Amino acid sequence: xxxxxxxxxxxxxxxxxxxxxxxxxxxxxxxxxxxxxxxxxxxxxxxxxxxxxxxxxxxxxxxxxxxxxxxxxxxxxxxxxxxxxxxxxxxxxxxxxxxxxxxxxxxxxxxxxxxxxxxxxxxxxxxxxxxxxxxxxxxxxxxxxxxxxxxxxxxxxxxxxxxxxxxxxxxxxxxxxxxxxxxxxxxxxxxxxxxxxxxxxxxxxxxxxxxxxxxxxxxxxxxxxxxxxxxxxxxxxxxxxxxxxxxxxxxxxxxxxxxxxxxxxxxxxxxxxxxxxxxxxxxxxxxxxxxxxxxxxxxxxxxxxxxxxxxxxxxxxxxxxxxxxxxxxxxxxxxxxxxxxxxxxxxxxxxxxxxxxxxxxxxxxxxxxxxxxxxxxxxxxxxxxxxxxxxxxxxxxxxxxxxxxxxxxxxxxxxxxxxxx
Amino acid sequence: xxxxxxxxxxxxxxxxxxxxxxxxxxxxxxxxxxxxxxxxxxxxxxxxxxxxxxxxxxxxxxxxxxxxxxxxxxxxxxxxxxxxxxxxxxxxxxxxxxxxxxxxxxxxxxxxxxxxxxxxxxxxxxxxxxxxxxxxxxxxxxxxxxxxxxxxxxxxxxxxxxxxxxxxxxxxxxxxxxxxxxxxxxxxxxxx
Numbered sequence: 001x002x003x004x005x006x007x008x009x010x011x012x013x014x015x016x017x018x019x020x021x022x023x024x025x026x027x028x029x030x031x032x033x034x035x036x037x038x039x040x041x042x043x044x045x046x047x048x049x050x051x052x053x054x055x056x057x058x059x060x061x062x063x064x065x066x067x068x069x070x071x072x073x074x075x076x077x078x079x080x081x082x083x084x085x086x087x088x089x090x091x092x093x094x095x096x097x098x099x100x101x102x103x104x105x106x107x108x109x110x111x112x113x114x115x116x117x118x119x120x121x122x123x124x125x126x127x128x129x130x131x132x133x134x135x136x137x138x139x140x141x142x143x144x145x146x147x148x149x150x151x152x153x154x155x156x157x158x159x160x161x162x163x164x165x166x167x168x169x170x171x172x173x174x175x176x177x178x179x180x181x182x183x184x185x186x187x188x189x190x191x192x193x194x195x196x197x198x199x200x201x202x203x204x205x206x207x208x209x210x211x212x213x214x215x216x217x218x219x220x221x222x223x224x225x226x227x228x229x230x231x232x233x234x235x236x237x238x239x240x241x242x243x244x245x246x247x248x249x250x251x252x253x254x255x256x257x258x259x260x261x262x263x264x265x266x267x268x269x270x271x272x273x274x275x276x277x278x279x280x281x282x283x284x285x286x287x288x289x290x291x292x293x294x295x296x297x298x299x300x301x302x303x304x305x306x307x308x309x310x311x312x313x314x315x316x317x318x319x320x321x322x323x324x325x326x327x328x329x330x331x332x333x334x335x336x337x338x339x340x341x342x343x344x345x346x347x348x349x350x351x352x353x354x355x356x357x358x359x360x361x362x363x364x365x366x367x368x369x370x371x372x373x374x375x376x377x378x379x380x381x382x383x384x385x386x387x388x389x390x391x392x393x394x395x396x397x398x399x400x401x402x403x404x405x406x407x408x409x410x411x412x413x414x415x416x417x418x419x420x421x
Numbered sequence: 422x423x424x425x426x427x428x429x430x431x432x433x434x435x436x437x438x439x440x441x442x443x444x445x446x447x448x449x450x451x452x453x454x455x456x457x458x459x460x461x462x463x464x465x466x467x468x469x470x471x472x473x474x475x476x477x478x479x480x481x482x483x484x485x486x487x488x489x490x491x492x493x494x495x496x497x498x499x500x501x502x503x504x505x506x507x508x509x510x511x512x513x514x515x516x517x518x519x520x521x522x523x524x525x526x527x528x529x530x531x532x533x534x535x536x537x538x539x540x541x542x543x544x545x546x547x548x549x550x551x552x553x554x555x556x557x558x559x560x561x562x563x564x565x566x567x568x569x570x571x572x573x574x575x576x577x578x579x580x581x582x583x584x585x586x587x588x589x590x591x592x593x594x595x596x597x598x599x600x601x602x603x604x605x606x607x608x609x610x611x612x613x
Contacts, residue, residue: 011587011590011591011594014594039598042598042601042602042605042608043594043598045605045608046594046597046598046601046608047566047594048608049543049547049608050547050562050566050567051566051567051569053458053544053547053567054454054567054568057450057453057454057457058450059449059450059453059470060463060467062467063453063463063466063467063470063471064449066467066471067445067449067470067471067474067475068442070471070474070475071438071441071442071474071475071478072438074475074478074479075436075438075478078436
């Protein structure tokens with residue numbers, strides 16, 4: 001063994017890993033070589049010193065107490081964290097659900113045939129045709145061909161400026177031949193019968209710049225092609241209040257209301273819909289009948305030989321004319337209702353709370369109570385919608401959670417297998 | 422692993438503070454010794470011990486028993502010390518002599534003034550030399566030559582293979598001999 005080999009074997013010797021024959025040779029070299037002998041002596045001394053370095057070493061009492069106290073604190077924090085995590089999870093789930101509800105509300109997912117959906121479809125939504133009894137039960141309609149409601153939209157460009165497109169359809173209908181002769185050929189049984197909804201809106205709002213806002217509202221009415229019906233200001237001492245009524249073209253109503261939200265701070269809003277379909281079509285059918293009657297009487301008059309008979313027929317004709325005028329007027333009224341939406345706006349000066357409190361007395365308290373009731377109502381509706389949202393998303397959430405669970409189990413199993421290998 | 426130890430681990434994993442305290446009391450002195458030799462002073466060693474205990478407490482529910490509990494605890498302690506040393510490097514350097522305290526409690530039978538002075542001088546020299554080693558060599562030397570761990574256990578603790586550990590220990594010992602070559606007379610007398 002040379003010195004280099006000796007140094008290479010030194011660690012094995014110190015660690016007691018050297019086999020006996022090698023050890024003899026190793027020690028023999030140490031006896032023969034003073035340098036290696038010195039190295040061995042130093043290494044053994046150092047090894048011995050290192051081995052005994054911890055002799056008598058004690059953990060200071062302060063350090064023992066410190067780590068135990070730290071662990072106790074950590075234990076308390078961990079319990080707190082469990083509660084915090086649980087609360088955070090519940091809060092996150094609530095926020096998620098509330099967010100989903102708001103999103104569903106804005107996209108109309110929750111409007112299962114509700115009024116707002118009906119508004120969107122006011123001139124479009126086909127409903128089932130009225131039953132045949134609707135016509136047969138009414139004498140005037142018995143022989144009248146049912147109006148071709150499906151063609152109303154197509155005919156909506158009729159030139160009659162005074163009449164609405166729907167009225168024009170009735171007015172332009174070809175008179176039928178004999179009054180009693182034929183079975184009405186087109187009583188609608190499977191045709192779509194358009195649902196007609198007259199829409200009106202209410203907005204209550206406040207503004208610090210009362211006069212400017214009032215002017216802005218008037219400007220908006222004008223801009224959207226509407227008409228101001230009323231604009232009254234009442235000063236109750238605690239702030240002025242304007243009551244404004246306007247007619248706005250129905251197709252512009254949504255845009256108008258949206259624009260209205262920007263000129264003042266809306267505190268209450270409502271949208272009312274009135275279904276005028278039955279009355280409208282009833283009046284239309286009656287008008288049709290009267291026109292047929294008018295033609296029939298004119299034909300009889302043309303063929304009359306007797307003056308008395310002629311006089312009687314003309315008297316009947318006068319009556320028919322009167323009824324036609326009345327029905328046309330009724331239809332015009334409906335058309336106005338359908339083509340224009342009334343918007344009632346209450347504009348309060350200043351902040352809503354101040355206005356309510358300053359108004360004082362029973363009125364102020366009543367206002368506050370009403371506002372509180374409205375808030376509760378809105379909150380209740382929102383929570384109800386949240387319930388519906390939960391029901392809507394529950395199946396998807398269930399699938400998602402199950403998927404995550406499966407992935408997690410897979411990851412754990414793969415990890416275990418790898419560790420096992 | 423003994424049944425008692427497994428039982429204590431299970432209880433500690435469920436948050437039983439008493440079981441945790443009992444379990445770690447058996448490891449505390451070894452953890453502290455490692456921390457003291459790695460850090461070189463009591464103050465940092467106490468910080469490391471506390472931090473290592475917290476890490477063990479936080480992680481004990483994930484202990485699967487793939488290595489012995491003491492090996493696992495050593496690993497956490499060593500990692501905590503290495504983190505602490507890295508943090509300390511960024512701090513303002515303080516005098517090594519000020520920091521090196523060995524925490525040696527002399528035994529009564531050997532506590533003669535001459536022996537005490539020699540022991541103090543020797544431990545200062547050793548501490549200085551150990552502290553002068555690079556971290557990888559120091560950790561291997563501390564675990565092997567001071568704590569008496571087996572090579573494979575050291576490899577497990579330091580997350581490397583046995584060959585690397587042997588190499589580090591060999592080079593570390595050679596470096597120590599080199600550092601202490603002028604003071605070997607301190608180690609001539611056997612015993613401590």
